[in-house]
Amino acid sequence: MRLHPRHSWTVTPEEAVAIQKRLRAEIVSQPLDLDAVRLVAGVDVSVKENESQAAVVVATYPGFEPVETVLARAPTPFPYVPGLLSFREGPVLEEAFARLQSEPDVFLVDGMGTAHPRRMGIACHMGLWLERPTIGCGKTLLVGRFSDLPEERGAHVPLVHRGETIGAAVRTRARTNPMFISPGHLADIPSAVEMVMRCSPKWRLPEPIRLAHKAAGAFVPGGQASSPAPSS
Structure with a gap:
């Protein structure tokens, strides 16, 4: 898959913050055409003993049958700093994305x-690399506040930070902790929430991310990543 890198990953935390502030102006918020989606990709990275393995699983939509799984592995290049995850996981994700043969409609x-x-x-960051619609699916709250969220599946309320709605707290499964959903690039909050709900028929995690999470975590540090061949 052709990528569109914007900068080097070899930066200090201070330089990383400046890059984020600069790239923010390039993010496009627009509705995602859900009816046009045929392939959806789940993206995850697992870190063990300072080694990172990225997994991108491409699945059919709405059936979620895997058609391609790509893995990439590399030393973890950046310390854990809240708010700078893309500089820790971006390099290995870039390698995985470059190996994709499929063209997912949304990540x-x-x-x-x-x-x-x-x-x-x-x-947002990787959406610029991909120039494809991307959606952030956070398991834990990074920033913002939200009001009381009903317990039923599909309930969602705005996630607000400094007076700005930045995403939504979404109950993807009844009586479980919410997911924190926000658009990345080429999506908006309503379509991001709807896409995630359509991709979460059974579990708290959206099915594409659940598949990627399983693939990313299945490695022993010091070995080599080996991507399965695309399914026929």
């Missing part, structure tokens, strides 16, 4: 989009 990323202090989470 669901384990991490934040605009629900980020500088509105530039990893889903």
Whole structure:
């Protein structure tokens, strides 16, 4: 898959913050055409003993049958700093994305989009690399507040930070902790929430991310990543 890199990943935390502030102006918020989606990708990275493995699983939509799984592995290049996840996971994700043979219509990323202090989470950042619609699917709250959320599946309320709606707290499964959903690039909040709900028929995690999470975590540090062949 052709990528569109914007900068080097070899930066200091201070330089990383400046890059996020600069790139924020490039993010496009627009409705995602859900009816045009045929392939959806789940994106996740697992880190063990300072080694990162990225997984991108492309699945049919709405059936969620895997058609391609790509893995990439590399030393983890950046310290854990809240709000700078893309600089920790971006290099290995770039390698995985470059190996993709499929052309997904939308990418669901384990991490934040605009629900980020500088509105530039990893889903936004990698959306610029991909120039495809991306959606951030956070499991834990990074920034913002939300009001009481009903317990039933599909309930959602705005996630607000400094007076700005930056995403939504979404109950993807009844009586479980919410997911924190926000658009990355080429999506908006309503269509991001709807896409995530359509991709979460059974579990708390959207199915594409659940598949990627399983693939990313299945490695022993010190080995080599081996991507399965595309399914026929």
